[in-house]
Amino acid sequence: MRPVILRRGLVALFAAAVTFGAITQAQAETLRIGYQKYGTLVLLRAKGTLEKRLAEQGIQVQWTEFPGGPQLLEGLNVGSIDFGVTGETPPVFAQAAGADLLYVAAEPPAPSSEAILVPKDSPIKSVLELKGKKVVLNKGSNVHYLLVRALEDAGLKYSDIQTVFLPPADARAAFERGSVDAWVIWDPYQAAAEQQLQARTLRDGTGLVDNNQFYLATKPYAEKHPDVIKALVEEVRAVGAWSKANPQEVTTQVAPLLGLPADITLTAVKRQGYGAQFLTPEVIAAQQKIADSFYQLKLIPKPLSIKDVIWTPPAAVAKAL
Numbered sequence: 001m002r003p004v005i006l007r008r009g010l011v012a013l014f015a016a017a018v019t020f021g022a023i024t025q026a027q028a029e030t031l032r033i034g035y036q037k038y039g040t041l042v043l044l045r046a047k048g049t050l051e052k053r054l055a056e057q058g059i060q061v062q063w064t065e066f067p068g069g070p071q072l073l074e075g076l077n078v079g080s081i082d083f084g085v086t087g088e089t090p091p092v093f094a095q096a097a098g099a100d101l102l103y104v105a106a107e108p109p110a111p112s113s114e115a116i117l118v119p120k121d122s123p124i125k126s127v128l129e130l131k132g133k134k135v136v137l138n139k140g141s142n143v144h145y146l147l148v149r150a151l152e153d154a155g156l157k158y159s160d161i162q163t164v165f166l167p168p169a170d171a172r173a174a175f176e177r178g179s180v181d182a183w184v185i186w187d188p189y190q191a192a193a194e195q196q197l198q199a200r201t202l203r204d205g206t207g208l209v210d211n212n213q214f215y216l217a218t219k220p221y222a223e224k225h226p227d228v229i230k231a232l233v234e235e236v237r238a239v240g241a242w243s244k245a246n247p248q249e250v251t252t253q254v255a256p257l258l259g260l261p262a263d264i265t266l267t268a269v270k271r272q273g274y275g276a277q278f279l280t281p282e283v284i285a286a287q288q289k290i291a292d293s294f295y296q297l298k299l300i301p302k303p304l305s306i307k308d309v310i311w312t313p314p315a316a317v318a319k320a321l
Contacts, residue, residue: 031228032062034072034084037258038187038268039213040107040276041085043239046253050235059228067167070094070140073216076101082221083232087114087142087186088212092291095309096300100219102311105233106283107213107240110273111205114143114186116150117175120198124181127154127203130161133181136174139165142211143184145290148297149208158297175199186211187268188260195264210286215276222311230313233276240274279310 031054035041044050051061066072069086073094076084083104094101116135118124124133127150137143151158164171164180168189175183175193182202185193193199205211215236222229243250247269255265279287284306291304 029058030060030062031083031225031232032064032081034064034066034075034081036066036068036072036085037189038113039085039272040236040240040243040274042254042257043243043250044235046257047239049238050232053231053235054228057228067169068138068141070138071167073099073101076216076218079218083215083217083229085213085215088210088214088287088290089142089144089294090140091214091216091309092287092294092304093140093300095291095304095306096294096302101216102219102222102309103214103279103287103306104217104222104229104311105215105236105276105278108273108275108277109210109212110271111207111209111211113190113205113268113271113273114146114209114211115184115190115204116147116202117183117185117190117193117199118181118202119175119178120200122181122200124202127151128156130154130182130202131156132160132162134162134164134179135182135184136164136166136171136180137184138167138171139163141186143186144299145293146205146209146211147184148293150203153208187271188258188264191264191267191271192260195261195267210283211273212283212286213273214287217311219309226314229311233278236276240276243269243272244274278313284310 033041035045045063054061064081066075069090070093072084072086073090075081077094077099091101091103124130135147137147148158166174168185171183172189172193174180176197217229247266250269251262251266255262258265288306291306294300295303
């Protein structure tokens with residue numbers, strides 16, 4: 001009987017190994033993308049062109065929505081997504097925390113799509129008047145740097161204000177009930193507050209920050225799947241070109257996904273930057289400036305080298321792009 005039992009045991013082990021291999025292969029064939037309630041990835045998801053393209057390679061696409069860049073990059077750091085998009089500040093905090101990420105590409109500047117807002121009846125008329133006031137924002141998000149720069153430009157120190165850190169939905173609630181004096185936020189939340197609450201723009205990013213949107217991937221994924229990263233960048237560019245030329249169509253398509261009225265969505269769509277490119281020395285230098293500023297303010301615990309985490313595509317991929 002022992003040979004029979006042994007054979008059964010071997011069969012069971014073989015079946016388990018096959019099952020484990022199938023699961024691992026299925027996971028390897030799924031591209032997991034993180035996105036937020038704004039940006040070209042929302043449009044790419046809506047159009048479905050990436051899914052069609054990657055299906056030919058046997059790759060499925062899984063989308064996960066995040067409330068902000070810091071949360072998205074935490075997902076990237078713990079391995080729950082492979083690729084995502086954030087503003088300029090979250091990658092700095094993530095790199096400082098040891099995240100194994102790479103910058104892949106960047107959208108052109110969109111400085112007007114983030115702003116410091118105050119209630120419509122607020123007596124505050126300038127950034128200088130924020131001294132001693134409560135300012136709410138999503139810690140480590142793109143608007144964190146806008147706040148730093150706006151304060152510097154007004155002759156204030158970062159320590160001159162009281163920062164309150166909340167994600168967008170909670171920040172809006174605090175803003176509406178008057179428990180904070182100002183809200184630093186990005187589109188489409190910004191556009192929604194402007195139109196639904198008649199919030200007043202104290203200062204947007206114009207003349208202060210670029211507000212680039214960055215596409216990032218985990219280092220292991222980017223190095224193992226350069227062709228998939230190439231396809232992503234190409235599809236993002238294509239959707240960006242179409243979006244820039246057809247803002248009304250984009251609005252019709254995206255407004256239901258965002259759960260926002262068409263007029264608010266259109267405002268956000270028009271303020272967005274389109275045309276993803278690999279990172280230039282100028283963009284890298286600007287990002288390094290942010291990292292240096294945050295280190296000097298003790299917002300991050302160590303100095304960073306941005307150029308060390310830039311994805312360099314293989315020659316064949318770079319030539320094709």
